[in-house]
């Protein structure tokens with residue numbers, strides 16, 4: 001390994017912009033690979049294990065324990081390298097598709113390696129869960145060639161809006177919006193809406209939701225709450241007839257979104273899974289891969305094997321996808337309690353589960369609901385829970401929720417995770433409460449990106 005350019009002032013380290021020649025080592029969590037420069041770790045994006053690259057430093061400092069860099073020139077290419085389908089899937093450009101330069105088979109190998117490494121490092125477990133390919137259903141209209149390349153699978157696309165009103169995506173670890181003309185991982189239904197071909201000045205973000213048939217498309221434009229009326233209110237550009245249009249407000253990523261207001265058509269879309277129909281309002285949570293809902297439902301049911309008459313908890317239940325599957329499995333003699341924090345998702349779930357015997361939806365933060373339940377059972381007989389589904393957001397369930405779930409002593413917990421690090425941390429916490437990892441499956445529900453989805457089964461230690 002050699003430094004292509006001298007290190008920065010006083011030998012403290014290269015500043016951002018400096019070029020390094022790097023031998024690229026193993027893949028790491030988060031879409032980059034690990035290299036070393038003068039003994040220091042460099043996380044390199046747009047590279048592949050085994051490559052030799054010239055990389056531009058993007059973040060560095062004398063005190064930093066590691067640096068970040070983007071590979072800008074490949075000096076020796078990996079056999080796994082392919083030409084990215086997207087013109088903005090490159091260094092300093094769109095931050096979304098970090099693995100488009102790897103073949104789909106290689107992407108799955110990289111994700112498998114990351115999951116293995118995270119489970120080993122954070123949970124102390126040596127588990128192999130080869131990331132499984134998931135077919136894009138024919139209803140998405142994606143060509144078999146595109147599907148095989150990891151393209152044309154995303155049914156929900158949230159664009160950011162730049163200062164000129166153009167749609168695009170944020171650059172990696174930057175606020176800057178990189179405009180796009182056409183996102184190749186989006187389904188044809190999303191692409192055919194032609195939203196990037198219009199100008200959205202004054203809007204903050206625009207989400208296209210096209211579950212299957214294009215006549216069920218919904219466009220949700222979001223603005224800051226202070227830009228709602230009068231001269232500050234932005235204008236909506238024309239959207240193809242047939243698509244529903246709604247607006248909402250957003251204060252920021254950790255704030256609850258404002259109400260969804262109908263402009264044309266409906267404020268929701270319909271998702272069909274295993275013969276059931278689910279209504280999902282606005283840009284509310286639903287898996288973005290059209291094969292995901294079915295694959296994850298099957299994996300959860302396979303892991304838990306819920307029996308008629310059992311009591312189930314579905315934590316972080318969204319619009320009730322897994323609640324419905326659990327309710328069908330435990331039957332009329334069983335019961336399922338869903339817990340969800342987003343008021344709109346709760347309203348959707350209550351509609352979606354209407355007429356389903358034994359299913360109830362509780363609105364509130366999971367931890368508070370579980371603590372309330374524990375306090376109530378101190379005064380009366382404890383309500384037994386046989387099986388639990390945990391499907392938290394990216395940050396994971398965390399120690400408090402894990403402890404509260406373990407305290408219920410369910411016979412099985414199915415943990416659905418979109419972040420291997422959060423999963424591994426929570427699995428380690430479960431171990432401290434006497435629960436062991438029994439099975440782990442992983443699915444490639446986000447091709448072209450470093451993301452994956454996993455389903456873990458935890459059971460009490462014998």
Ligand SMILES: C[S@@+](CC[C@H](N)C(=O)[O-])C[C@H]1O[C@@H](n2cnc3c(N)ncnc32)[C@H](O)[C@@H]1O
Nearest residue numbers: 285316317318321340341342365366391392393
């Ligand atoms: C990954 S989604 C899972 C949704 C659902 N299980 C599904 O498969 O469609 C996570 C859900 O957790 C909800 N959520 C996030 N934090 C929460 C919390 N602290 N308490 C309750 N729900 C929460 C979100 O609103 C979202 O619906």
